[in-house]
Amino acid sequence: MKSILHALAEPNRLRIVELLRSGPLTVGEIAERLSFNQPQTSKHLKVLSEAGVLLVEASANRRIYRLSPKPFQELEAWASSFRRDWEERMDRLDGYLQRLQQDGTER
Amino acid sequence: MKSILHALAEPNRLRIVELLRSGPLTVGEIAERLSFNQPQTSKHLKVLSEAGVLLVEASANRRIYRLSPKPFQELEAWASSFRRDWEERMDRLDGYLQRLQQDGTER
DNA sequence: CAGCTATATTCCACTGAACGTATATTTTAG
DNA sequence: CTAAAATATACGTTCAGTGGAATATAGCTG
Structure with a gap:
């Protein structure tokens, strides 16, 4: 890379x-x-x-x-792996917010 | 870029x-x-x-x-555009081969 | 083999970028 | 307002990489 x-x-x-x-x-x-x-x-x-x-x-x-196709495939995969980072972070944030909301409605 | x-x-x-x-x-x-x-x-x-x-x-x-997500999106798009180049070239080659074959069977 | 063409390699000069040190700037804390 | 902490900038040095000119290498042609 x-x-x-x-x-x-x-x-x-x-x-x-x-x-x-x-x-x-x-x-x-x-x-x-x-x-x-x-x-x-x-x-x-x-x-x-x-x-x-x-x-x-x-x-x-x-x-x-x-x-050669390879380096561009690698580059594409590498760049897209950052997108996955964002999505994971979003997921965690989402879960966190859902837990927050649940805690609020439970009592 | x-x-x-x-x-x-x-x-x-x-x-x-x-x-x-x-x-x-x-x-x-x-x-x-x-x-x-x-x-x-x-x-x-x-x-x-x-x-x-x-x-x-x-x-x-x-x-x-x-x-920032942007540059990585750009990089991904740029890298993937090369893949599209290959596919287009393949398509042209494919069309060429088909035409060759057709010419052969027609007579 | 000799001459020609296409490409690679070598040598050198120069620029730009990275690094470290010192200094400036900004913000907080007292 | 002064002192301390966090970050940015300025300055000088060093080194890698680019560029050009000359030369070497490889392959073709007659």
Whole structure:
């Protein structure tokens, strides 16, 4: 999770991720469309790959990068777990209020 | 989204967020439980607050920080939008394959 | 094999962010 | 009003990460 967040937090890497939404691309294509130079592009792709955000497929001279579903599933699960925290807290508050009301009506 | 990711990507800030899962805390309590010094804690809390991750409530001398639901909802929605990308791609692939098959059986 | 293309790696400079210490600000207590 | 407690801000240092230029590596083509 930490490495995923770190990889995505860098603005230019986030741009790469958004670009790859529409489909897999080679290093050169990514660099061209985002006006990055090639080495910098490779470095960002390395970070994203090592974080598991991207998958690489070697095809002859070229390397085709594509989004991996996993990190986004993890991110979604992690973010949604906070929603569950709220709901649990609400449940406890609800139970507490109900107990309060019951104590009031019983006597 | 960019500021949310940036705020959460820093390991010590992530620890603060995880700590606040269990409920709101004051600056001093956060610093103590995570063995941070007070100024550094305040700085991290500032970044998290400005990114909308935390909400502050002033209570006399103290400031009580709590998680805000919004950024996590946004994060969840953003992450899940990638899943939708996959499904759409699958749909297109599916349609393509069906058309292929139809072309085959028609003649 | 030689030359060419695509990508990765290395080296260096620089910026930004995190950290610690000291200080300022705010609020309460006496 | 003064002293103490809780928090925020300012300042200087250090370090990680980004960016660019040059170079290395891998694979194709003739």
